[in-house]
Amino acid sequence: MSAPGLPWRVPAALCVTQLIHWGSLFYAFSVLMPALIAETGWAREAVVGAFSAGLLAEAAAAIPIGVLLDRIGARRVMVAGSVAAAAGLFLAGKVAAPWQLYAVWIGLGATMAAVLYQAAFAAVTAAFGREARRGIAVVAFVGGLASTVFWPVTGWLVDAVGWRGTCTALALLNLACAVPHALLPRASGRKAATGAPVPADGPALGWRFAGLAFVYAVIGAASAAIAVHLVPFLQERGLGASAALLASLVGVAQVAGRVAEFAAGGRLSVPAATLLALGTQAAAFALLGLGWGAPLLGLAVALYGAANGVLTIMRGALPVHLFGTARYGTISGALSSANALARAAGPLAVAWAWGVAGGYAPAFLALAALAIAGMVVFAAVASRRPVAPP
Structure with a gap:
C-alpha cells in the first residue's frame, strides 16, 4: 500500500x-x-x-x-x-x-x-x-x-x-x-496536527498506562530470557552442538514476522496484532516447557521469534494508538523504562528458577503464564476507546 x-x-x-x-x-x-x-x-x-x-x-x-x-x-x-x-x-x-x-x-x-x-x-x-x-x-x-x-x-x-x-x-x-x-x-x-491531548492527570497516573507498562515488562523479560538462556536450554534438551543453529531461527523468524506485519498493511488493528503476538508467545513458551525433539522445539523457537518481531513494532505503535502523538517521547520513555528493567531482571529470574527446579521447563512455563497475563491485562487496557484522530 x-x-x-x-x-x-x-x-x-x-x-x-x-x-x-x-x-x-x-x-x-x-x-x-x-x-x-x-x-x-x-x-x-x-x-x-x-x-x-x-x-x-x-x-x-x-x-x-x-x-x-x-x-x-x-x-x-x-x-x-x-x-x-x-x-x-x-x-x-x-x-x-x-x-x-x-x-x-x-x-x-x-x-x-x-x-x-x-x-x-x-x-x-x-x-x-x-x-x-x-x-x-x-x-x-x-x-x-x-x-x-x-x-x-x-x-x-x-x-x-x-x-x-x-x-x-x-x-x-x-x-x-x-x-x-x-x-x-x-x-x-x-x-x-495529529497530536491528541493526554488526560490532565498524566499517563503515569492512569490504570491504562500502568497496564501497558506491565505488558512492556512482560515483553522485555521474555526477550532477555530467550537471549541469555535459549541455547543452554536447547542443550539441556539434548540438542548439543545443533542448539546454537536452532536458536538462530529466532532472528530469522523475527524478521519474517516484521515483514509479514508490514505487508499486512494495517489490516490487523494495533490491539489485535498485539493480542495475537502475545498469544503466540504464550504458545511458544508452553511448547518450549513441554516439548522435546528438534522439530517441535524448532517450531516453538520460530513462533517466539515471529511474535517478538511483531511486538517490537507494536511497542512503538501502541502509545500513538492509545494516547495520541502528543508527549510521545515522555510516554514511550516511561514504558521503555519498564521494558528495560524487566530485560535486566528476566535472565536473573530464569537462572534462579533453574537453580530451584534443576531445569528450565518450569521457568519457560512461567513465562507462558506471564504472556497470558499480559494478554488479559492488555485486553482490559485496549477495551477502552483509544485517542481518536482529529
Whole structure:
C-alpha cells in the first residue's frame, strides 16, 4: 500500500543507524566478552555484570531521555547520543580494571536510551504522526538484522585487530551515525496536527498506562530470557552442538514476522496484532516447557521469534494508538523504562528458577503464564476507546 507524502527519508536514515547502534552497543558484547576475559582474566560473572548494569542504566535514563525527546526533538538527542556512544566504545577499548568496565558500560547503557528504538520511534512518530506504525515497521525490520550482521563482523574484527581495536572501530561507526541523525527534521507539522491531548492527570497516573507498562515488562523479560538462556536450554534438551543453529531461527523468524506485519498493511488493528503476538508467545513458551525433539522445539523457537518481531513494532505503535502523538517521547520513555528493567531482571529470574527446579521447563512455563497475563491485562487496557484522530 502506497503512502504518498510520508517522509520516508526519516526511517531510511534510521534503518542504517539502528543497524549500527544495535549491533555495536547490544549484540557485539557477547562476541567481545570471550576475548576480553581471555586477556584480562576477569571473572565471567563480573564481566556479564557490567552489561547488566548497562541495562539498568538504560532503564534509569529512559524517562529523562523521553522528556528530552519531547522538548528538544529526536534530532538533537540522537546526535548527542551517537557522539556519546562513540566516546563510550572508544573508552571501552582502554579499560584496565573491572570498575572502569562498569563505569564505561553504565555510560553506554544510558546512551542506549538516546539512540536505540525509543528515540528512533519518537523520530518516526514526529515525522509520520498517526501513520507512524508503517515507518516503525521499516526501522524495526532492519534493526532485526543487527545480530545477523554484527555478530560475524565483530568476530572478524576481533580476530583481525583484537577486542580493543574492535571497540575503536565500532566507536568510529557510531560517530558516523551522528551525520544522518543531524539531517533528521527539526520539527514536524504532521505531529502537531495529529497530536491528541493526554488526560490532565498524566499517563503515569492512569490504570491504562500502568497496564501497558506491565505488558512492556512482560515483553522485555521474555526477550532477555530467550537471549541469555535459549541455547543452554536447547542443550539441556539434548540438542548439543545443533542448539546454537536452532536458536538462530529466532532472528530469522523475527524478521519474517516484521515483514509479514508490514505487508499486512494495517489490516490487523494495533490491539489485535498485539493480542495475537502475545498469544503466540504464550504458545511458544508452553511448547518450549513441554516439548522435546528438534522439530517441535524448532517450531516453538520460530513462533517466539515471529511474535517478538511483531511486538517490537507494536511497542512503538501502541502509545500513538492509545494516547495520541502528543508527549510521545515522555510516554514511550516511561514504558521503555519498564521494558528495560524487566530485560535486566528476566535472565536473573530464569537462572534462579533453574537453580530451584534443576531445569528450565518450569521457568519457560512461567513465562507462558506471564504472556497470558499480559494478554488479559492488555485486553482490559485496549477495551477502552483509544485517542481518536482529529
